[in-house]
Amino acid sequence: MPSTMKKPFNYVENAAVTAAVKRARTGQPAQIGPDPALHSQDAELHWVEAVLRHRLSLRSLNRPVSIRAKDDDIHPLVADGQHFPAVALSIPFADRTLTFLASYDDRRRLVFDLLAPCERCGAPVPAEEINSLEDLGDYLLQARDTLGGSPRLRTSPAHAAGCLARGD
Numbered sequence: 279m280p281s282t283m284k285k286p287f288n289y290v291e292n293a294a295v296t297a298a299v300k301r302a303r304t305g306q307p308a309q310i311g312p313d314p315a316l317h318s319q320d321a322e323l324h325w326v327e328a329v330l331r332h333r334l335s336l337r338s339l340n341r342p343v344s345i346r347a348k349d350d351d352i353h354p355l356v357a358d359g360q361h362f363p364a365v366a367l368s369i370p371f372a373d374r375t376l377t378f379l380a381s382y383d384d385r386r387r388l389v390f391d392l393l394a395p396c397e398r399c400g401a402p403v404p405a406e407e408i409n410s411l412e413d414l415g416d417y418l419l420q421a422r423d424t425l426g427g428s429p430r431l432r433t434s435p436a437h438a439a440g441c442l443a444r445g446d
């Protein structure tokens with residue numbers, strides 16, 4: 279661990295960093311298999327939560343990880359969509375909360391973005407697309423060049439009016 283790190287990582291973050299370092303070393307992410315299926319009896323919020331747990335391999339940590347899932351008031355489920363809200367998923371820790379936004383990308387895949395303050399306006403916006411434990415580890419290590427930012431950063435309606443980070 280670099281000595282410049284301010285806060286100790288919790289167990290999810292530690293697992294993420296370990297996975298990211300391993301992927302960087304081997305060039306291979308862990309094989310986690312297909313997402314859980316959406317069964318008609320599932321509430322969609324529960325399904326989205328199950329997919330996030332699967333993508334982040336949280337079950338493999340052998341410790342409980344609580345996730346709060348709720349409709350997001352600001353972001354749409356589908357780009358340019360009006361009717362359905364995206365899902366906000368928060369993982370609370372003692373010293374911080376990681377919040378993910380679940381929405382569909384332009385290929386209709388469910389994708390997760392980590393919400394973080396906009397560098398210009400400070401509003402919480404989709405900063406990085408995080409679809410694996412390795413992606414989360416790269417984010418925590420600030421290896422941003424391997425991630426490249428979320429495609430939804432520029433289109434987020436969460437930016438303050440006139441924020442230059444928002445594209446047209």
Ligand SMILES: [Zn+2]
Nearest residue numbers: 396399437441
């Ligand atoms: Zn902004």
